[in-house]
Amino acid sequence: MAQRYGGKYSPDGAGDPAALGDTSPPTGKTNSFRSAQVDPVGARANTMFVPGGVLLILSLNDGATGLALGGIAAALWTGAAFLLREGLRAETAFAARRVARxxxxxxxxxxxxxTGAGAALAAWKAEPGIMIAAVYGLTATGLHLAAFGLDPLQDKGVEGVDDFQQSRVxxxxxxxEAYLDAMRDAALRARDRQLEARVDQFQAVARDMFRTIEEDPRDLTGARKYLTVYLQGARDATIKxxxxxxxxxxPQARSDYLALLEDLEQNFAARTQKMLLEDRSDLTIEIDVLRDRLQREGVRLDRN
Known part of the structure; x- marks a missing residue:
């Protein structure tokens, strides 16, 4: 069976069991792909940068007016492409959360x-006329909306939880999430692939806690220090x-930082597990109370 080549000086070789000949099943702690996410910005979104460049090149020989209109239209299309990329990322983040604004x-x-405004200007440059520009502009706007859809227009929450609690969560x-983003950006500056993977692993554990809190906002009170004090400290330590x-x-600084990540991950995982156990205990109490009420009403329940 083929094995990945790796050694002391290979990227990720020192910390990769497969690279060192260890064929034992990987554990959850060494799985760096747990938090892997697909970038929602795909080829379709990236190709939206092409029309602006093409239009600008074609406008170079159209005189001052044509060049100005072409340049403005190209700028509008380029700005639309950047907005589209950020919109796709925001939509993906919104979909991944149980409670989100x-x-x-x-x-x-x-x-x-x-995009529609840029198309209208490009049409006006080629053939001046309000009607023609409006037709091209509206058509481009409609096609763009059909291709990429709308943004989330309503807040998302959990049924049975009041809006105030959901807003707090x-x-x-x-x-x-802002702390995690800053932490990730700082880790990239270290230019250490293993360290980046380790930060991603910790962030996956932290986001498990986020999802647990979103499912039961009552957990926010007990976990608030994890979302504020601990994550802020982790961000500051990562930047430093x-x-x-x-x-x-x-190497000593690297070792100390990895030890900090290990401690943080264990504490976050333990707190998340405790919240899940508390939720299960609450469910058991509610079931027992309901059984008692039904028995007082003369309803017999079979305990399986």
Whole structure:
């Protein structure tokens, strides 16, 4: 059976059991693909950058007016492409969460509007006329909306939980996600692939806690310090470590930081498990209370 080549100086070789000849089944702690996510920005979205460049090149020989109109249209299309990318990412993040607020800025809709405006200007440049420009603009807007859809236009929550509690959870998770994003950005500066994978692994455990809190907002009170104090400290420690490691490549600093991540991961996982057990205990109590009430009403229940 083919095995991946790896050694002391190979990327990820020192920490990869397969690279060292270890064929034992991988454990959950060494699975760096647990938090792997597919970038929602695919080829369709990236190709939206092409029309702007093509239009700008074709406008170079159209005189001052043609070049100005072509440049503005190309700028609108390029801006629409950037908005579309961010809108797709925001939509994916919204879909991944049980409780989430709709994006404050409907980026995909704005991208469609900019695409239509750029098409209208491009049509006006080729053949001046309000009707022609309007037809091309509306058509481009409609096709863009049909291809990429609308932004989430309503907040998402859990049934049976009041809006105030869901709003509290959404704000807390948004703040925690911002800490994780800053932590990830800082880890990238260290230019260490194994360390980046380790940070991703910790973030997957942290997001397990987020999903648990979203399912039962009552857990937010007991877990708030994890979402604020601990994650803020983890972010600050990651930024400090990245600055030191990028300059000195200090192995002791790297070892200390990895030990910190290990401690954080264990604590977050333990707290998440405790919340799940508490939820199960609450369910057991509710079932027992319901059984007692039914028995007082003379209803016999078979306990299987």
């Amino acid at each position: 709709k994006p404050a800025l409907p980026r995909k809709i704005l991208a469609s509007v900019l 959404a704000r807390a998770v948004d703040e925690a 470590f990245a600055d030191i490691y990028a300059r000195s490549q200090d």
